[in-house]
Amino acid sequence: MDLKEIGLPEEALGRHWYYRSKAAMMARHLRAAVPDGPREVLDVGAGIGWFSRWLLERGLCASATCVDPGYPADSRTEVDGRPLAKVRAIGRSDADTVLMMDVLEHVDDDVALLGEYLDKTAPGTLFFITVPAFEFLWSGHDEFLEHRRRYTLKSLRRTVERAGARPEVLHYYFGAIFPAAAAVRLATRGRRTDRSDMKPQSAPVNAMLRAICSAEMRMMRVNRLAGLTAVCLCRR
DSSP, X not given: OOGGGOOSOHHHHTTOHHHHHHHHHHHHHHHHHSTTOOSEEEEETOTTTHHHHHHHHTTSOSEEEEEOTTOSSOEEEEETTEEEEEESOOSSOOOSEEEEXXXXXXXXXXXXXXXXXXXXXXXXXXXXEEEEBOGGXXXXXXXXXXXXXXXXXXXXXXXXXXXXXXXXXXXXXXXXXXXXHHHHHHHTTTOOOSSOSOOOOOHHHHHHHHHHHHHHTTTGGGOOSOOSEEEEEEEO
């Protein structure tokens, strides 16, 4: 989660339909891939570490380390008795699960960044990756967040394979709301903005969008057509 994207108080993120839906989607994949739950999560480009904290609060992982060069200093704390570290850099990692939640689109060389963390972890480590989908959806939101690109499943697969990993799952998510979101993005193309699109929503709107995204999760693995986010699970 990019530090620039956080325009909401941290406690409000837990109520926002987008973050809750993405976290639930992530958790469903992790439960399927790691039935006993991750022992240690490495959260790359974690920003405030919201996704790691979400997993720890629900007992879905035993410990987490967030790495982000934007942190002012390294720190360690606990979430419900489970350790959470925030560090600016890391060498080798014993993590069995690595999160890269909307990270690869921020760097000039996405293959090199993914390859770097593949080299820092043991063979067989699970990588869970999300990136924004489709270049034609490029907007002021991407420019504000300093994105370099958006992806298709084909381009994400190519990045993963060139980095030295084996894709196991590839699909789009947020496909149910894709037509409406695409219409808005296309209608506002060319407009500059000084903030993220992640605005607070009313409780009814949040509930409705969460319900739509929750229903989509039942079929998400077969969605090769469209969505706002591209998802990949891969291993070295």
